[in-house]
Amino acid sequence: MLTLFRWLLRLTVGLIAGVVLVVALLWYFAIRSLPDYNATHSVDGITAPVEIVRSTEDVPHIFGQTDADVFFALGLAHAQDRLFQMTVLRRAAQGRLSEIYGARTFAKDDLARRLGLARSAREALDVQDDRTRAALAAYADGVNQWIMKVNEGALGRGAPEFFLYPDDIAFWQPQDSLAILKLVAATSSTAIADEVLAARLSMIDPGHGPELILGRTEAPMPDYAGLFPGAKLAPEDQDTAPGDWDDGLAGYLRPGLGLGGSVTVADGARTAMGGAILANDPQGALTAPSLWYLARLQLASGDVMGATIPGIPTILSGRSDDLAWGVTPAGIDDADILIEEIQPGNIDRYRSPTGWTEFDTRTETIRIRDAESQRITLRDTGNGPLLPGHDFGLGAVTPLGHAAALSWTGSSGEDTTMSGLIGLMEAQDRNAAADALNAIVAPALNVALADQQGVTMLRAGALPLRDPASQTGGRMPAPGWAPANVWRGLDRQAVSLGAPQGLASATAERPDGLALSRLRRLMDGREVHSRDSLIAAQLDTVSPAARQILPLVGANLWFTGEPAAPGTPERQRQDALSLLAEWDGAMNEHLPEPLIYAAWMAALQDRLVRDQIGALTDSLTRIRPDFIERVFRDTGGASRWCDVIQSAPTEDCTTIARQALDQAILDLTDRFGPDVTSWRWGDVHEAHHIHPALGKLPGVGWVMNLVQPTSGGDFTLALGGLLGFGKNPYQNVTGAGYRGVYDMADPDSSVFVISTGQSGHPLSRHYDDLAGLWRRGEYVDMSLDPALARAAATGVTRLVPAGD
Template sequence: MRRIIKGLLWIVFSLIPIALLASVLGYVWLARSVAPATGDMVLADLSAPVTITRDKNAVPHISGNSVDDVLMALGFVHAQERLWQMEVNRMAGQGRLSELFGDKTIFTDRFIRSIGLYESAESSVAALNDADRKKIDSYVRGINAFIDSAAPVFGSKYSPEFVILGHSPEKWTAADVIVTLKLMSVSLAANIDDEVLRLKFARLGMNDAEIADLQPPVAGDTPPPLPDLRQALGLSSGTIKTGALEAERQFASLNEIMSTGASNNWVIGGTRTETGKPILANDPHLGLSAPAIWYLAHLQVKNADGSSKNLVGVTLPGAPLVLLGRNDRVAWGFTNTGSDVQDIFVERINPANPNEYQTPEGFQPFEKKSVAIRVKGGDTVNFERLVTRHGPVLPADYRGLDHYLPEGAVASLSWTALAGDDTTISAGLKLWDFASVLDYQNGMREFVTPMQSIVIADVDGNIGMIAPGRVPMRDPANQIMGRAPSPGWDATYDWKGFIPYEELPRVYNPADSVLATANTKIVDSSYPHFLTFDWDEPWRFERIKTLVYGANQQTMGTNRKVQGDAYDNAYAALLPVMLKLVEGRGDVDQGIITQLSGWDFVEDRARIEPLLFNAWLRMAMKRILEDDLGDAFPSFWQGHVDAMLRWLGPTPARNWCDDGRTPEKESCGDILALALGDAVKDLDTRMGSDRSKWNWGALHYAYGAHRPFSQVSPLDRLFNVTVPASGGAFSLDRGKSSFTDESNPYRVTHGTSYRGLFDLASLDRSTYIQTTGQSGNVFSSNYRDFAQKWADTEAITIPTDEKAYEEGLLGVWRLKPKN
């Protein structure tokens, strides 16, 4: 017994302190991976010294004697602060995530490898001119200089993710930069899913009018009737093959890089501002992440005569560009145009030879390539990549396609983002030198993808808009017009070239001195070319018109309030309709009805009404559509206000409200009453029965999810960045949730990723904010320090005058050439 006691005492007094000491030392070792604010380093390829001054907000002010040197330093800084984020994005673009994360990402890799995204990036590098290639190579050298640098004394060189997963980064190449940019096209591409949805609806037996009820055009658009897709494509009828939903869920991880984009931007001319100079506002809406997708920076090239040229704004780690921001004379902001630049083609396989598919000239062989996906902790997955004259063949089970397509057919994809001559980065590298709105409009010719609606202002008082990008032209006889998969064997549906650059949408100094875009229709009926029939619902644009178009004497302050506006005019249109349909019923909670009846439609995070209504809307959609759509319902389950107004209106194309699974004939009032009960029950489960503690922000919080540790408890609590948020799916302060997310269908997974507000009377007064913080290292104090400022619609300035950012600076790095 004494020996046992002695042994236990030895464990207590020896092993436990050793374990605690090891934990402390491990923490210190990882914590030292945070990039120091001050340092010196020799970079062999620099032509002259460069300084990197981090201001009090950890924004780097990078100053050198040439653009190449400054971009090399930017590559070094990006690697210091965000190398893990860059590594995940690069491997996503290469279709190699499974080497990092194992079998959970096999289907994502299979999709990316099937479409050949990285191959198109490699081809695009070869299409660049020598000067632009030199700039990209300089940036890459900066990244690789950090990768080659020595680790700190007793500390990790790389952030904790590399250590925990036992991964070391490879050297970067120019193709890695291009594929990082191409991933933006992947994340902003919505048309492919719209096409798949219409295919599903057609396969379920719906006609053109019923499909239009589910995916209605915006007001003013008059698309031709959709042909009978069952006949055009040879679709089967009757019961859908089992397993469609399970097949679709296999691609869930792909949603992390294919979350569709939305945004707001507007520009106001000097006749409407207090200063007499333009004000420009921009807030792109993207999938939220930790760290934020954007990294703020100031780049400066000093000239021999003492002058300088500057770029300020948000950069994308992995690319040598200030994508959104300003130079010394011009400011700009993007929204996603949403043009239809993807077409799915149904390709008939030769029944006598599965290696061939039907074309207008007869059967032709598929191009084939063997692909191997290496999987961490698992067996290599091998498959054969097929390519047709239209483009790559999609995985058979992508979005459950093989359950809806006719037998003996595959789906191929035409997409401008897969172009092997994508020179978009060259357009971005010109941003240093634009001196006017006209310079900008004339300088975007090399912009290929993704098409953006760009508002612009210059210090001389001009404002404008251009939507650059490569947009396919379609045959007038093509009645599908990109809305659904098309017959691949019929040349009528092939693309007929692209809209000439000179004929892309543009506006210069409009008469009313204001311009705005918000992903909805940007052209009127006089525009001669087809862009898309799948514009976003116009609710945000209409709200901008209300707040901005009619106002004069505007200031930076008034426009910041507009950016933070949480009023939801979509719900202002829908809620009264829903309340009218349950009016006077005894089977609804009258307390909730009273609360919603008095709501002013502001989705404030401290209030209960937006929580109640979003819960009701969510359950109403489920009650109305689940019986009609079956396995296709989850991919459609989100707020569709325009569509829902049709379903609840007097003349829907079918009785959507009646539940076909019951013998009763339900009215819309019946269904809405049941849905309200479902919503209350769901909220009781999530928040408890004490409604005094219910509020929007408790469940509607910005969910900056870390990859991959958002999926690993308890690491998710450390690596995720969350903050209660106002706004909703249709407000200007946008925060979109995923109704299919049963763990929390109200948390914000997609929203305002950055806010920029530019004062052309004094560009140094411009303000910026992104969602988390500058550092991508969880041990840094700058990992999440922007989150509350962002939620409160606050912002920081990034002046170009050195004296203006000296106070409180964190430190200075000095990069020097090798002798």
């Protein structure tokens, strides 16, 4: 027995020692990939020494003697901090995610190949202006020099993720940056999904169903089925449940996901200090690290500072000493689905406006980790590439014997958007910036500009030229063989949106327009603005949707009936209604009212539509306030949605509202107990910054993902977008990945912040050091004073030309 005990003890000690050794080795190799910010590197590709001065927050201030050297250093700095993110973004654009993730990303690779993001990026390289091609080349050289340093110095493969996802890191090419920009453009637009949803609703309820998404529209929608007489359409009950949110972010960005944000500018006549102020907060899916990266560049045209996207060598939102600029997606309808009829008996031909025509066909191979490679056949028509039925739910609206083709502004090989963005960053004033914006194609952007002379708001980007006789106006898929449905071309001229009375605001346009109306109300509500007032607007958490629909939905429920006994469902309902009656609509994480409101409206919308549109309800992951308002105002007879068509009685809207509230209270009671006043929005509305590669791995995800309670909601200016489905539909999954406020009266008092930290390395203190500031609505200074940058430097990386 003693001998057995000794052997068991030895085995236990050995196992513990082995685990410690493995952990120590993992730790050693992981920390090898942490860059030394105080190192000196001899590099090829620069003409003179360059310094990368890292501030306390790890913001690189890059000082060089030529623009090419500065772009080189930006590429190296991006690679130091975000190499894995950069390679994943590149793979997502190229359709090569499955090489590292396996079969779960095959559909994403298939879509990227069909969209031709990498192919059109290669074509677009030749149409960029000379300075842009030089910047792209220098940036690529900087990325590649860091990759070489990692390989030569055995620096942990450059990022710890590469130990779990083996990857031979190909050298960066100038077109890779253009491909990522194409991916941003594809992610910005929700036009395809909107068209499909409109068509499906029309198929279920012609003439009325599309009101769910159209909001206030000037022209009625056509009957979708009537566009294809005699054709057989898909059954109405096809599954439309959304896919796994985390898997959808495997490439950080996903075509069709949608990007948003707001941008506001006030000229000197409307500010306390007499100088223009500009605020900008691009919004999208929350990831760890953030999509955004802060940087300062010393260019020949002047120093610039602001937000970049790793992989793209330009400040997309920021300022110089003389000019500030901010961007947000314009939200225009930049894509159309054209349904192509395939020739019976010959799948290689389709019906075009001029007759039966051959598809432009090619094959590509998608390599899949731990599985056989798959060959796919890609077909293009005169209207654009064919998309498979499983993308965006297209199969549900594509008649048998037909296929869906995509016309999209971002498909253009003549896309000079990168040149426009470089020109914007180097512009000396608003006029030069406006000229540069004429080069932008996709994504279409609302751009605010501010200099010492005034402010300007423009919309830049290609706008499809549709025939007025188009059968759907681009709002639903249309027959591709009808000449009236084919685009006439693109209008690429930047359009002034004006700045009446010295104020201008824009958001990524949505049918409801609630965020923009709230923003304009805040801006118009005071005569004189300051940096702090624009920050307050940027951080505003009042829901205009709650203020719009709660008085209507609860009109016949407030303070009705005798007081109920404590602990009863009736008393819970009365307590909930009493709270909501006094609520100002602030989606504050510490309050119960936002949770009651969100649960009530979700249950109400579900009850209004599920009996009529069935499984399609699952695709409505977002509350549609305009629809609820029309129903409760009985606009155009919309109150008919309150009647449950499967039941014998005729339900009215008050009954449905009460039943939905009772259902919401029951669900919340099961989760949080019976005391309505103890519920808290922040208990469920937690911001999940997901690491696309490691976030779902047991144990590892706990380290890589960032989770924190947040205020806000779907319609607040400080966006806290809800997941809308699953076990916790209230999870905060979208928000402002970057916030910046630029004060031209005192430029060095300008501020900015991103949602995580600058580093993508989980063992770096800069992985999440800005997340707490972001959550609390705090910022860091963005001064262009080189003395301040050096005084607060936590490291200075020196690059010297090889041979010096």
